[in-house]
Amino acid sequence: MKTISKYVSVLLVTALSFASCSEWMNAVPEGGTKTPDQVEEAAQQNPATAAADLSAIYAQFIQVYSGLGDLGYERHNDYGYAAICLFMDEQGQDLVSPNTGYNWFQYADFTSNRDNTLTTTKGLIDHLVWGEYYKIIFACNNVIGMVDRKQPGAQKYALSQALAVRAMCYMNLAQLYQFTYRTTDKSALTVPLVLENMPAERITNNPRATLEELFKLCTEDLTYACDSLNGYKRPDKGFVDQAVAFGLRARLNLLKGEWADAAKDADQALKLSGAEPLSIAEAGEPGFADAAQHNVLWANIIVETNDVVKTGIVNWPSHMSIFFMDGYTSVGATRSIASELYDEISATDVRKGWWLDENLESPLLDAPGYNAAKATIQENADNVYTNVKFGTGDRSTTGDGAAAADWILMRAEELHLIKAEGLARSGGDGASVLLNFVQKYRDPSYNVAQHGLSLEDEIWWQRRVELWGEGFAWGDIMRLEKPIIRTNSTNWPEAWANQDVPARHGVLLWRIPQAEMEANKGITDPNPFVPFP
Numbered sequence: 001m002k003t004i005s006k007y008v009s010v011l012l013v014t015a016l017s018f019a020s021c022s023e024w025m026n027a028v029p030e031g032g033t034k035t036p037d038q039v040e041e042a043a044q045q046n047p048a049t050a051a052a053d054l055s056a057i058y059a060q061f062i063q064v065y066s067g068l069g070d071l072g073y074e075r076h077n078d079y080g081y082a083a084i085c086l087f088m089d090e091q092g093q094d095l096v097s098p099n100t101g102y103n104w105f106q107y108a109d110f111t112s113n114r115d116n117t118l119t120t121t122k123g124l125i126d127h128l129v130w131g132e133y134y135k136i137i138f139a140c141n142n143v144i145g146m147v148d149r150k151q152p153g154a155q156k157y158a159l160s161q162a163l164a165v166r167a168m169c170y171m172n173l174a175q176l177y178q179f180t181y182r183t184t185d186k187s188a189l190t191v192p193l194v195l196e197n198m199p200a201e202r203i204t205n206n207p208r209a210t211l212e213e214l215f216k217l218c219t220e221d222l223t224y225a226c227d228s229l230n231g232y233k234r235p236d237k238g239f240v241d242q243a244v245a246f247g248l249r250a251r252l253n254l255l256k257g258e259w260a261d262a263a264k265d266a267d268q269a270l271k272l273s274g275a276e277p278l279s280i281a282e283a284g285e286p287g288f289a290d291a292a293q294h295n296v297l298w299a300n301i302i303v304e305t306n307d308v309v310k311t312g313i314v315n316w317p318s319h320m321s322i323f324f325m326d327g328y329t330s331v332g333a334t335r336s337i338a339s340e341l342y343d344e345i346s347a348t349d350v351r352k353g354w355w356l357d358e359n360l361e362s363p364l365l366d367a368p369g370y371n372a373a374k375a376t377i378q379e380n381a382d383n384v385y386t387n388v389k390f391g392t393g394d395r396s397t398t399g400d401g402a403a404a405a406d407w408i409l410m411r412a413e414e415l416h417l418i419k420a421e422g423l424a425r426s427g428g429d430g431a432s433v434l435l436n437f438v439q440k441y442r443d444p445s446y447n448v449a450q451h452g453l454s455l456e457d458e459i460w461w462q463r464r465v466e467l468w469g470e471g472f473a474w475g476d477i478m479r480l481e482k483p484i485i486r487t488n489s490t491n492w493p494e495a496w497a498n499q500d501v502p503a504r505h506g507v508l509l510w511r512i513p514q515a516e517m518e519a520n521k522g523i524t525d526p527n528p529f530v531p532f533p
Contacts, residue, residue: 077104082316085471092473116511140166145196163221182257243273263422275412286391289405338489349443354389369395506530
């Protein structure tokens with residue numbers, strides 16, 4: 001059984017009760033949230049408060065029913081950052097979601113009209129994602145606003161982590177609400193930047209920041225974190241340390257097209273962390289649920305006492321792991337890989353087994369601890385290509401131990417692929433980095449040219465397979481300016497989902513929730529409604 005860090009248990013955070021960042025930045029504090037005046041007062045009375053308030057940030061990542069106050073009722077796709085990751089992958093072309101009454105994510109499919117109201121299921125998704133990101137940002141601002149940047153020790157480390165997490169949220173939001181930084185006018189609008197100690201009148205009249213403004217803030221924040229976390233020893237992998245900060249800045253440099261710097265930061269993150277990818281044998285079992293594994297740099301650590309576990313079915317194993325017999329996957333709400341991508345995976349690649357084949361077989365079904373579920377899974381599986389990639393918290397199939405699965409936020413495999421891409425696009429030897437990674441850890445028979453793609457597209461192909469289901473698909477489509485191609489696969493369930501969309505089509509941009517625009521009068525130029533092609 002996993003144990004929770006004493007630092008994380010300092011503060012338990014209740015759900016924030018407002019839809020827009022403008023509203024809850026001005027709200028009467030509940031469950032550990034603070035207004036700017038109270039942040040300043042707390043810092044003066046006890047500077048160590050900043051370190052304790054870190055727990056509010058990480059607790060928000062796994063907050064169940066965070067949108068309850070926004071929506072008026074509990075939603076079973078409202079379980080924190082892991083849910084955002086599934087929303088993002090549902091939008092792409094590689095994760096197929098069945099049309100079933102038990103599937104809380106089927107309307108995350110981007111081919112549903114963009115609806116920024118709360119009148120439809122589709123509009124609820126926009127509000128959940130927007131609200132979750134800004135609630136994490138709010139928790140970060142509580143810490144940032146109370147710390148003197150000249151203070152050493154715990155305050156500096158707390159500040160650095162809050163800045164790093166805030167930067168991650170803003171750069172992820174940028175990929176929803178605007179096209180890529182590299183080929184788009186840098187004055188194009190993204191989202192409002194809500195900063196620490198921002199007065200109420202500014203929050204309610206806060207225009208959308210430009211791409212240039214947003215990425216300047218992210219660069220400054222992550223650079224401070226990379227420098228200032230030197231020497232920090234975190235309690236567990238639930239906290240951002242220096243290696244994670246470098247990994248986040250590597251992601252940012254990919255977005256900015258600063259390829260050589262992306263490769264350099266990814267390499268530094270690997271060196272500092274000592275993290276090593278899963279071996280071929282280790283990747284041949286269900287997993288991606290345990291922060292203790294040697295490939296993990298950062299994760300949401302989840303224990304049996306967390307509310308997200310105690311709900312029983314409102315957690316990521318319920319929606320992603322077919323081995324969790326208490327969850328939604330057991331009644332048909334499974335997640336499958338698109339047939340086109342599956343067919344392209346070599347038979348010698350261990351990742352082929354991350355999904356059931358045409359006969360509902362996979363070597364992963366025979367893994368110790370999971371093999372007891374094999375017959376039930378094959379009997380209940382309605383869809384070929386269903387994923388068996390994701391395991392459970394304790395390798396069992398029922399109960400709190402199974403539901404207490406960590407959500408992996410950064411792992412070594414991603415950093416190897418960032419390094420390969422950064423080098424490939426900056427004139428370095430990205431091909432060797434890619435070849436060594438795949439041959440050693442995934443497919444001994446691999447060669448870089450086997451899919452007939454350019455090196456850059458081959459690296460993207462590897463990201464699509466390696467990071468499937470982990471929340472990266474949408475960001476890659478937007479930053480690489482790729483079309484969404486679904487019609488080449490045979491297993492999309494409905495005509496409304498089985499559609500293609502050209503790169504940079506206006507429908508790819510998310511629309512700012514109507515409630516946010518009503519509360520924030522500074523948003524005068526929102527992304528318009530664009531019909532599907």
